[in-house]
Amino acid sequence: MVNNASSAHRACDGCYVRKIRCDGENENSSCGPCQRAKISCTYTHVRKIGGPRRPKQKTLKAIADTSRAITVVSPPPSLLLSSSSSSSSSSSTIIDLEQLKPIIDAYGEKLKLVWPVVDITMLYARLSDPYPTNEIYALVTAIAAATISQLHLPESAPVTANHLVSEVMRAKALMPVVTVNTILTSYFLHTYFSNERNNSSAFMSLREAVSGLHALGLHREDTYLMMTPGQEQRMRKLYYMMIVTERGYSLQYEMPVILEPSIGLPSLDGIQDQNERVFMTGFLNLIHLFLKPDKNTIDTWKRPDHACMENIQRTVEQVMQINPLLLAHESQKVDIFVTQRWMQILTWQLAVLKGNGNVSIDFPASAVKNIMEIGMTVDIEAFEAHGPEMKFKLYEISSALADVVLCSPQASHDRNPIISTSRDLLHHFILFISSLKSTEPRARDRIFGKLLKAVNSHSVSNDFLLAYDECYENNHRETVRVMQLLDSI
Template sequence: MDSPSDTPPKSEQKPGKQACDNCRRRKIKCSRELPCDKCSRLLLSCSYSDVLRRKGPKFRTLYPLAPIHPLISRPRDTLHYGPRQHTLDKDFLPEAGSYPIGASPTSPPFSVVDAQFNSQEFLDSFTRLAPPELVSSPDSTNSMSDSGTGQCSPFSRRLSSPVLLAHVNVYFKYLFPIMPVVRKDEIQADCHQLERLSSRRYAFLASLCAATHIQLKFDGAMDPSSFNTEGQYMMSGEELLAEAVRARKECDPVDEVSIESLLTSFFLFACYGNLDKQEQAWFYLCQATSMIFTLGLHREVTYSEFGPEEAEEKRRVFWLLFITERGYSLQQSKPVMLRNSIHKPQVLRSDDPILTYGFINLINLFEKLTPNLYDWISAGGGDGFSEMPPISSIQSSLCKPMSLDGVVEIQRIDILVTQQWLQVMIWKLSMAHASQPGSREDAVLPFHLPLLVGKAVMDVLSAASQGSVDAHGIGMEQKLFDIGMAVADVTRSLGSKASHHLAESPVGPRELLWGLLSTLSRIRGSPSYLFPTLLNRSKTILGLDCSINMSNFLPLITAPPSGPTPSWRDESQSRWDLLTAADPEPEESDRVPIPVSVSVPASVSHIPSPLAFHDTHLLRAPR
C-alpha cells in the first residue's frame, strides 16, 4: 500500500511560481491556479505553456523589417465613428444578474454578467495591451498558409491571441444568438494557435472581431481617457475593420469559395452596415449571397452530402443570409436573390432547441414577404413595369399572433419589433400606392395603423432591459426610427378633431413619440444618429419650440409631456391599453395631405375600416 506521504493532499500542493500566459502578458496579478481567477472571469483559456527565458543579454535573431502595420500607423483622431465622449454604458454592462441575454434572431437563456464579472477587467482585455502585443511577432507567422497554395506571405503581422479571444468571447456572449453560424470550440482553439491559421481563416476571425466591436459600439461605451495610460493602446472598431479588410486582401475569395469566405463577407457587411456605409455594406452582402449559389446551399440536395451536424450548420448560414437580405433590401429598395428553397433547421435535432425555435419564428416573418414585392419596390413601385403585390394579404399574414412561450427576452424583442416594423413598411407602400391613378381601395391599409404598431412596440420595449435592445445594433435604431416617422406623419396629417380625440386616449401620439425619442436618445449608450431627424419631425406634435435641438432637448427627455401618464411609466401596469374597435375612425374631413414621402391624396374617398384587421391580434404579446 502506498504511503500517505507518496500523494500529498491537494490542500498541501503549492501554487506554481509562474503566472499564467494571459496574466503575464497583461502584467496583472495572477492567482496561479488552473484556471486562474482572471481568466475565469474573462472567459479566457488559461494556460502555462510559455517558457520563461533568463533575463539579460542574449543572442537575438534579426528579421527583415516588416511593413508598418496599418492599424498602428494611422492617426487615432482620424479613426472614429459615432459619439466617443461617453463612459462605459451602465445599461449595457449592468450589475450582476440584472438581465438575461438571449438573442436577436435566436438565443438560449444565459446572463450577460455573472456574479463574478468585473467590467474593468472586461475592458482591460481591450485596453491593457501595448502596441507590440496587438499583433503577433514576425517569427510566429512565417509558416502561415495562403488561401490558395497553403503558403502565407512571410512576416505578415496579425492581431494577438488576447485581442482575438476577448472579442470572440464577447461575440459568443452577445451576438452568437443573433448570428448562430460558428462553432465556439473551434474558434477559441484557433485564437490560441495563430501560427497554424491560413490567411482565409485569419481574415474570418478578424472580420468577426470587427463586427462584434462595431455592432456593440464599444467605441462609444469606452472613454479612451479613462482607460488608456502610458504604454497602453486601445483599438477602435474602424481599426479592427481596416485590419479585417487588409487580411481579406491577402487571400482570393473567388479562388476557393468556402463557408469561411462567405461569413467573412457577411461580417464585413455587418461592420459597414453599422457604420451606415451602405454602398460598401451592399457590396459585401451581395458577395456573401453570391457565394450561397456557388456553394449550392440554395439546393436541398446539397445537404445530403454532409453529416447531420454540418448540414444543420450550413442551413443556419443560408437562412441567416435569407433574413438579412430581405430585411436590408426592404430598407434600401433592392431586389432579392434568395428563395425559401430548402428546409429550415430542425428544432428537436438542434443542440439548442430554444435558439432554433426563435430563429425559425424570424424566418417565418420574412417568408411572408413575396419576391414580387421586392421586384415591385426595386422597380419604382408604380411605374407600370410590374404588377403590384397583394399588400392586404401580406399585411393580414404579418399581424397574426405568434406563440413565443419560452423565448427569451432578446428573441422576443427582435421578433416582435420586426413584426411591427414590417407592418409599417407595408403601410408606407400602401399609402404611396394610394396616390397612383386607378389604385384599388383594397390595397389601402388602415390610416391609423402606425399608431397601433407604435403602441405594440412600446409595449415590448417597456418590458425589456436596455442591454437587450442595444445588442441588435443599428438595425434596431432604424426600425424604431421608421416607426416613429410613420407615427409623426399620421399625427400631423390628422385634422384638429381627430387629433383631439387621440390626445384624450390613455396613450396618444405624443406619448408614443416621446417614448420612441427617449429610446433613441440612449440606445447603445448614446443618442442615435437618427434621433435629430425624428426630433425635428416631432417638434410641432410635442409642442416644442422650433429652436430646440438635440443638445437642449436631451435634458428634457426624462420628463414626459403634459397629459395622461403613459403606461410604460406606470410601474403597476406592464401592458399598453389597446385601441378598441369602438374608437371612431377619423372622418375624411379631418384629414389633410401627409407631408414628405408618405401621402394620402384627396382622391382617396374611402379608407377600409380597422375592423378588417384584428387589433388585438396585432398588439398581442406573449404572456
C-alpha cells in the same frame, strides 16, 4: 595533368566556342570534331565559377510580395502585438488574436443568438493560435469588428473596429479560394459596413457572401447529401440566415433579392439539447417571417402598383400570424415583434400614399404602444443586441406616428384624444429610442426635425431635452442645432 572529358564534362577550346559535343578523352589527344575540322585541339580556356546571378527587379518584387503574404500566415513573435505594445499601429501590423478575447466574450454573451452560425467554442480555440491562417485571421477579426459596431463597444488602439477591418481586407486579399469561412467573413463585413452606414461596401460584401453560397452549391439540395448531420444543419442555418439578412436589407434599400428558399429548412429533428431546440424554434420563426413575402413582393414593396399593394397587404396579414411572444429568448422575441410592426408601418405608409380610404389614423400609435409594452417586459439589451438596424426600424415607426400628429390641424391637438395620445406616445417613444446604446445617425438626422416639431406641438419636457443632449454629446454642432430648433418653434 590528365582531364577526362567524359567524367569532368570539360570541352576543348574548339568545341566550347562552337558549342558542340566534345568527345576528347584528355588534353594529350585531339577530339573527333577538331580532327574532322582540321583544327588544333587545345584546353586553354578557364572554366567560369558557377553561382546565382544578381536577381532582377521583377524577381526581387516577387520575393518581397511572398514575404508579406507569409507574415500573415506565420508571423514571427516579434511582429505580434501584445498588451504592452505601442498604441500606434499601421495597416501592416499583425493583431494578436488573444487581444480580441473581451470582444469575443461580448459576442458570446449577447450576439450568438443574433448570428447563430459561429461555433463559439471553436472561436475561443482559434484565439490562442499564434500563427493563424489568413482564413481564420480574417474571420476572427471580422467578427470582432462587427461586434464592436453592433454593440457600440468602447474602442482603444490598436483594437479599433476600423483597424480590424483593414486587417480583414488585407488577409482577404490573400485568400483566392471560397470556403464557408470566407463567406462568413464577407457576412460580418456586411454587418460592420451596414452599421457604419457605408452602404456601397455593405452591399458589395453582402453580394460577395451570396455569390460564395452559390459557388459552394449551398442553394442546391444535392450538395447536402454528402454532409454529416451536424454539417448539414450548420450549412442550412447559414443559408437561411443569409436569406433573412438579404431580404431585410432589400426592404430597407430597395435592392433586388437574389437568394431563394430552394433547399429545406434547418430541422428540429435530432436536436437533443433543450437550449438548442428553444433557439431553433425562434430562428425558424424568424425565417418564416421573411419567407412570407416572396422575392417579387420584396422587390416591389417600395414601389407597388395596385395589384402588388393588395399582395403586400395579404403578406403582412400572414406575417402577423407569427406569435413571437411565445418565444423564450428575449432577443429573438424583440427582433420578430419589432420587425412585424415595421413591416406593418411600411405597408400603412404605402396605403396612405396610394390614397387607400381604409387607412386607420390611430394605427401608428397602436404599433408604438405595442412596442413600448413589450419593452417593459424585457431587458433593454434584447433591443441593443440588434444594433443600429433595430434603431433604424424604431425611428421609421416613430416617423409614421409623427406624421399623424403633424398632419392633423393644430387646433384639434388637445380636443382629439387620438392626436393627444399619439403625441404623448411619441414623446416617450423617442426617449426610449434615445436610451439605446447603438447609434443610427442616418435615420435620426433625416427625421429629427419632424419628431421634434411633433412632440413640441404641445410642450417639451426637461427629460426630453436631456435625452437629446445625451444623443448628441459627442457632436457639439448637432447639439447647438437641436437647441436652435427648439428656440425657433
